[in-house]
Amino acid sequence: MSLNVLHYKHQGRAQWGVVRKGIVTPIPGEFETTADFIRMNHIETLSALTGPAIPESEVEWLSPVTRNQQFVCQGANYRQHMIESGMDPDAKTFNMIFTKATSCVVPADSPVVRPQEVRFLDYEIELGLVMKRDITSRQSITDANLHEYIAGAVIVNDYSARDIQIPQMQFYKGKSYRTFGPVGPYLCLLESRDIPTLRRLDLTLTVNGAVRQNDSTANLVYGPAETLTELSGVHDLYVGDLLSTGTPSGCALSVPSPGKQKIAALLPEAVKWRMFMNVQAGRSQYLKAGDLVEARIASPDGLIDLGVQRNRIVGEAA
Template sequence: MALHVLHYLHHGHAQWGVVANGAITPIPGEFRSTAEFIEANPIERLFLPRGLTIPESEVQWLSPVTANQQFICQGANYRQHMIESGMDPDVKKFNMIFTKATSCIVPADSPVVKPNGVQFLDYEIELGLVLKRDITSRESVTEENLHDYIAGAVIVNDYSARDIQIPQMQFYKGKSYRTFGPVGPYLCLLEKQDIPKLKELVLTLTVNGTVRQNDSTAGLVYGPVETLTELSAVHDLHAGDLLATGTPSGCALSIPSPEKQRAAAQLPEAEKWRLFLKMQEDRPQYLRAGDLVEAHIVSCDGAINLGVQRNVIVDEAA
């Protein structure tokens, strides 16, 4: 059975607790990282929380993934998102991997700051997976042993400055501004029998109440089995690290068709990117100060409900 955990601030003290029906049962102990919390609290120990409860309305949310963990991301990992990004899903045969700065991680209800000089701020709802243990050598992850590697799931919103990411070819910079990585509110810890539900989660994102993204994780191209196997051969991963698995279609970003891209390739570099930015100016979907972005992820049976992220977009102070 899935178990929902909250990292929160109460009377100036950072704590972790089990959440049920709007009440938090604190978990004893001091944990300086997500890794420390996961390693000290196997899910089996948390099913019978004891002690006084705290109304969730009385606490301040913190991110369930702490900034001393790795933030690894997959790009263009839903078929329709590939198409809207100008890629042919039948031709692309690689798993796109990049990272975000952990300094962009903020609680799920934080304002998102639109930096001065950034014109095209985009949203990307994603399922985040939190690792259960270290991976320091090449391993073969399978559907049968996936539960040994994944502790739980969270909501991630991979906010992106498209005018930095695309023309400058700066994925890391364009996606790593402070506040560009809300995580949570809940870390949903999973048992072995819960893992198959990761393939049937529904992701929904709205802007000012209008649905922009709505899809199921059944549409993932490279799932956690393939991705963790591949990453295990590249670099070390650690308990508590975050893997954001990609976003569905519906982003504000507009990419020229392959035909237009081929034509643009013949143009001088400055002209090519001038036309790209002009195309983005015609997209009203890009975020502006005052917009409210809400993201939620839930399983079809409701057993996994990762809560709701609510972010108001604000301009950077001059």
């Protein structure tokens, strides 16, 4: 059975603990990185852990993915999100991969800072998968052996500055501002029997209590096994690294249809991007200071529950 683990700070000390019904049981040992924690702990042992406990309300959340780990992402990995991103899902036959700067990783309850130069700040709830073993050569990864490669799951919110990402064609830059990568609160460790549930988790994101995104991982276009197989032929992945699997539809971003994009391609660059910016300016869904974004991922039966992220949007200090 899956097990939620929290990386936290208590009495000035960073620790890891098992979380059950709002109570944290500290895990003995010092583990500075996610990789250290995963290598030195096994779900079977942690499931039997007992001892003194701390109310979760008395600890400070830390990210369960530490900043030394790689942050690899999939883009446009739900059919409806492809459409709202201006892509033709029947023509896009490739897995879009990019990375975020690890300096954007923050705890799940951190404020998200909207930089002064960013007008169009968007949200993207995503299922994150944390690596269990190194991949340094081409591998054939299937649903049957995926449990050998995935240690657990986390909530990720891939905050994005659309006016940087799209006109400048800068995924890395537009998605890597500091605080743009909250992770957690929990690292949900998985047993082999839990792996099939990764394809039937419900994702829900609200802004000020109103639902903006609501979908199931059943609708992922490229699943974890085929994605890791592809990535294994490209570059090395290591224990504790994070793969964020893409976001459903419902983002603030509005992009013209493929047909309109073909027409826009004939326009001068300045005109094309001025039109894009004017369209985005009419979108009230973009985040502003004071907004509260909440993200939840859980299985319908509640056996896997990754907790709730809560991020208040704040303006960058002058």
